[in-house]
Amino acid sequence: MKGLAELLAEHPFFQGLKPEHLEYIATCSTNVVFKPGEYLAREGEEADRFYVIRHGTVALELFVPHRGPLVIQTVREGDVLGWSWLFEPHRWAFDARAVTLVRALAFDGACLRRKCDQDPELGYELMKRFARVIAERLKATRIQLMDVYGNAGGR
Amino acid sequence: MQPETLNHLAAGPGRTFRPLWARVLRVRRETHDTWTLTLDTGGPFAFAPGQFNMLYVPGVGEVPISISGDPTSPGPLVHTLRAVGAVTRALCSLKPGDLVGVRGPFGTPWPVDRAEGLDVVIVAGGIGLAPLRPALYYLLRRREWYGKIVLLYGARSPRDLLYRRELERWRGRFDLVVEVTVDHADPSWRGHVGVVTRLIPEVSFDPWNTLALVCGPEIMMRFTAQALLDRKVPPENLYLSLERNMQCGVGLCGHCQLGPFFVCKDGPVFAYPRVAPFLGKREV
Numbered sequence: 416m417k418g419l420a421e422l423l424a425e426h427p428f429f430q431g432l433k434p435e436h437l438e439y440i441a442t443c444s445t446n447v448v449f450k451p452g453e454y455l456a457r458e459g460e461e462a463d464r465f466y467v468i469r470h471g472t473v474a475l476e477l478f479v480p481h482r483g484p485l486v487i488q489t490v491r492e493g494d495v496l497g498w499s500w501l502f503e504p505h506r507w508a509f510d511a512r513a514v515t516l517v518r519a520l521a522f523d524g525a526c527l528r529r530k531c532d533q534d535p536e537l538g539y540e541l542m543k544r545f546a547r548v549i550a551e552r553l554k555a556t557r558i559q560l561m562d563v564y565g566n567a568g569g570r
Numbered sequence: 571m572q573p574e575t576l577n578h579l580a581a582g583p584g585r586t587f588r589p590l591w592a593r594v595l596r597v598r599r600e601t602h603d604t605w606t607l608t609l610d611t612g613g614p615f616a617f618a619p620g621q622f623n624m625l626y627v628p629g630v631g632e633v634p635i636s637i638s639g640d641p642t643s644p645g646p647l648v649h650t651l652r653a654v655g656a657v658t659r660a661l662c663s664l665k666p667g668d669l670v671g672v673r674g675p676f677g678t679p680w681p682v683d684r685a686e687g688l689d690v691v692i693v694a695g696g697i698g699l700a701p702l703r704p705a706l707y708y709l710l711r712r713r714e715w716y717g718k719i720v721l722l723y724g725a726r727s728p729r730d731l732l733y734r735r736e737l738e739r740w741r742g743r744f745d746l747v748v749e750v751t752v753d754h755a756d757p758s759w760r761g762h763v764g765v766v767t768r769l770i771p772e773v774s775f776d777p778w779n780t781l782a783l784v785c786g787p788e789i790m791m792r793f794t795a796q797a798l799l800d801r802k803v804p805p806e807n808l809y810l811s812l813e814r815n816m817q818c819g820v821g822l823c824g825h826c827q828l829g830p831f832f833v834c835k836d837g838p839v840f841a842y843p844r845v846a847p848f849l850g851k852r853e854v
Binding site: 472474475476483484485486487488489491493512514515551555558559561562563564565570 | 631633654655656657658695696697724725726730751753754755756757759760761762763764765767768772786787789790793
């Protein structure tokens with residue numbers, strides 16, 4: 416059976432991270448499984464963790480009164496889910512629902528913040544990786560906001 | 571009167587300036603605003619994948635519409651179009667038996683012959699799937715000549731997806747990768763939600779040996795081209811289908827000028843390096 420550090424090393428988010436860093440942060444993670452329909456996170460609740468998706472699809476949803484939940488994005492294997500653990504007030508900004516069976520590694524946010532404070536090199540490396548994810552999601556969201564498939568007029 | 575009789579009466583210098591009369595055989599509603607017309611032109615209508623026709627509704631006007639049928643199987647002419655203006659609304663309101671004027675086919679085709687021995691990545695956005703469908707039919711007909719074939723399709727919402735039954739059939743094939751994403755959805759949708767460019771880093775293909783065909787709104791094509799170049803697809807293997815205000819179809823009127831090109835004659839399909847300097851440029 417593979418150890419958590421090996422599972423981390425296989426995930427695109429952690430590729431290239433030093434083996435000693437992988438071993439160091441693996442102690443903050445646990446293997447988790449969600450059935451379809453189960454929630455990985457709920458809007459407004461304490462964001463004390465983030466997930467590294469190993470298998471399956473997760474829908475990020477916002478509940479809109481009179482319209483119900485709207486799916487704003489899906490993430491799947493190879494993605495990470497959640498960065499609210501990094502910044503105060505550590506609250507989830509959306510619901511995250513398992514669309515399919517989801518296997519993931521859940522990271523304890525407080526544990527990881529402590530380790531990043533103790534080892535700034537690790538902290539900087541992780542921060543760069545999260546910044547890249549945030550920038551990519553922001554870019555994708557901007558394109559989504561443009562409603563590019565909307566009616567541009569014509570003959 | 572049959573289309574062949576009408577076309578005999580209208581005999582002239584080809585179908586460049588004088589329309590060929592076609593009779594509507596079928597009108598199929600694809601989505602809430604998009605229809606597919608099947609037209610009888612009185613005989614086989616040869617075309618290459620990616621070409622377009624000018625469709626004419628008497629008393630209303632003429633519009634350029636891509637051909638979306640199968641180029642490998644001679645049969646009626648097929649066009650899928652979205653009702654966005656007076657002419658397209660008139661076309662979408664036609665009934666079986668009505669007549670439509672057809673000029674064409676015009677324009678440059680998808681370079682499907684260049685794809686032999688390569689992986690092919692097709693990226694479609696919205697109604698952009700219609701001009702790509704003939705290329706996919708062509709590739710699937712000669713499936714053994716190509717490496718991986720990947721179709722990435724993005725739409726506004728699940729109700730805006732074109733050719734749903736065909737998409738399901740294609741997804742069921744073992745020799746074709748099909749990924750569909752929408753910009754927003756309700757929880758009943760079990761597919762991807764997000765922009766189509768996000769699928770590009772996730773699918774498996776050999777970038778150096780890939781031919782990419784892209785069609786959709788121009789801004790989506792710009793971001794898609796960037797994502798494909800980031801994956802190291804050679805720029806000269808990347809093709810886009812552009813849309814401008816095509817009127818004459820043969821590069822005479824100048825309405826569809828893009829820098830040194832007339833999109834109707836030099837395009838609509840362009841190799842990326844030819845048009846890259848003009849994409850996103852103001853006043854072009």
